[in-house]
Amino acid sequence: MRRYGKHTDEDDIRTRPGRRNTRPRTNIRPKHEDAAEGLVLTVDRGRLTCLVEDRVVMAMKARELGRKAAVVGDRVALVGDLSGRKDTLARIVRIEERTSLLRRTADDDDPYERVVVANADQLAVVTALADPEPRPRLIDRCLVAAYDGGLDPLLVLTKSDLAPPEKLLELYGDLDIPYVVTSRAELDSGVAVDRAREHLDGKITAFVGHSGVGKTTLVNALVPEERRRTTGHVNAVTGRGRHTTTSALALPLSGSDGWVIDTPGVRSFGLNHVDPSRVIHAFPDLEPGTEGCPRACSHDEPDCALDTWVAEGHADPARLYSLRRLLATRERKEGD
Ligand SMILES: Nc1nc2c(ncn2[C@@H]2O[C@H](COP(=O)(O)OP(=O)(O)OP(=O)(O)O)[C@@H](O)[C@H]2O)c(=O)[nH]1
Numbered sequence: 604m605r606r607y608g609k610h611t612d613e614d615d616i617r618t619r620p621g622r623r624n625t626r627p628r629t630n631i632r633p634k635h636e637d638a639a640e641g642l643v644l645t646v647d648r649g650r651l652t653c654l655v656e657d658r659v660v661m662a663m664k665a666r667e668l669g670r671k672a673a674v675v676g677d678r679v680a681l682v683g684d685l686s687g688r689k690d691t692l693a694r695i696v697r698i699e700e701r702t703s704l705l706r707r708t709a710d711d712d713d714p715y716e717r718v719v720v721a722n723a724d725q726l727a728v729v730t731a732l733a734d735p736e737p738r739p740r741l742i743d744r745c746l747v748a749a750y751d752g753g754l755d756p757l758l759v760l761t762k763s764d765l766a767p768p769e770k771l772l773e774l775y776g777d778l779d780i781p782y783v784v785t786s787r788a789e790l791d792s793g794v795a796v797d798r799a800r801e802h803l804d805g806k807i808t809a810f811v812g813h814s815g816v817g818k819t820t821l822v823n824a825l826v827p828e829e830r831r832r833t834t835g836h837v838n839a840v841t842g843r844g845r846h847t848t849t850s851a852l853a854l855p856l857s858g859s860d861g862w863v864i865d866t867p868g869v870r871s872f873g874l875n876h877v878d879p880s881r882v883i884h885a886f887p888d889l890e891p892g893t894e895g896c897p898r899a900c901s902h903d904e905p906d907c908a909l910d911t912w913v914a915e916g917h918a919d920p921a922r923l924y925s926l927r928r929l930l931a932t933r934e935r936k937e938g939d
């Protein structure tokens with residue numbers, strides 16, 4: 604599994620030197636050595652639902668965390684009432700270092716459209732083969748976010764009862780991404796669950812995709828009702844009477860230490876934060892070829908050394924084509 608070391612930039616805000624000291628120094632406060640470890644399962648406004656041992660504990664952020672926000676998947680340290688009893692509230696005093704971070708640039712002000720998940724190993728990019736129509740551009744954007752954030756991608760193609768998967772799979776063949784195809788009948792019979800679990804067991808997987816593609820339907824099939832500890836505030840009924848997911852929710856996969864994280868549907872996936880050098884890390888066959896590149900190479904310019912790398916036979920030209928298609932998706936307008 605790739606480890607994710609950057610993006611801790613906001614973490615240091617509190618300790619920035621030169622700041623006026625209006626409060627007692629940090630080192631005379633209790634260090635919370637007795638804090639319990641918890642996993643953030645869902646976040647609803649300021650309230651975080653955390654799993655502490657086998658208890659579900661409601662918590663809020665301690666003031667000392669400052670602007671730093673805990674997100675679903677975060678490992679946190681909690682103090683206070685950890686009983687999990689009704690109307691109790693614990694405090695989150697620390698957010699542990701993240702191994703991965705799935706981010707979207709905030710490019711609109713719809714609060715339900717921000718997907719941010721920490722520590723996931725895998726990003727399941729869910730696409731319906733029909734209803735709604737597949738949008739390869741959105742898939743490409745999700746893949747770039749996965750590579751950038753240190754997550755391994757998995758393609759999940761749903762509703763194969765409505766349209767065949769071949770054309771779409773062909774588009775991603777050169778990227779060697781594992782995939783799962785599911786249909787209504789296979790969901791009902793349990794075949795889809797078995798097939799999906801081969802890719803999910805033992806891993807933390809975040810499911811993302813356009814609204815209505817079937818993320819929640821699949822997650823519910825994977826995690827039967829009795830296993831679900833937290834529900835209720837994560838769904839809203841849409842105008843058409845369908846239930847749409849309104850916040851991310853982590854659920855445990857029984858019989859494995861894996862987790863699945865359902866997320867609200869996205870219309871777009873902003874990528875302004877993406878760094879091409881992190882994306883290329885996911886292309887180990889091409890990465891060594893970038894040594895001869897000019898500084899801050901976009902890898903899609905005349906002096907890019909990857910053309911020579913491929914011409915010399917070190918990697919398949921189709922792979923370079925795929926990489927460039929993904930990197931270029933950052934510049935294109937979203938929504939088509
Ligand atoms: N025909 C068919 N319909 C499906 C399949 N999977 C899910 N659906 C239907 O698709 C609709 C949307 O499913 P959801 O699981 O709510 O979709 P979602 O991706 O969670 O949507 P948001 O929460 O809005 O992001 C529901 O009416 C499902 O019954 C499938 O394999 N075949």
Ligand SMILES: [Mg+2]
Pocket residue numbers: 818819820846847848865866867868
């Ligand atoms: Mg949903």
Ligand SMILES: [Zn+2]
Pocket residue numbers: 893896897900901902903906907908909
């Ligand atoms: Zn280059």
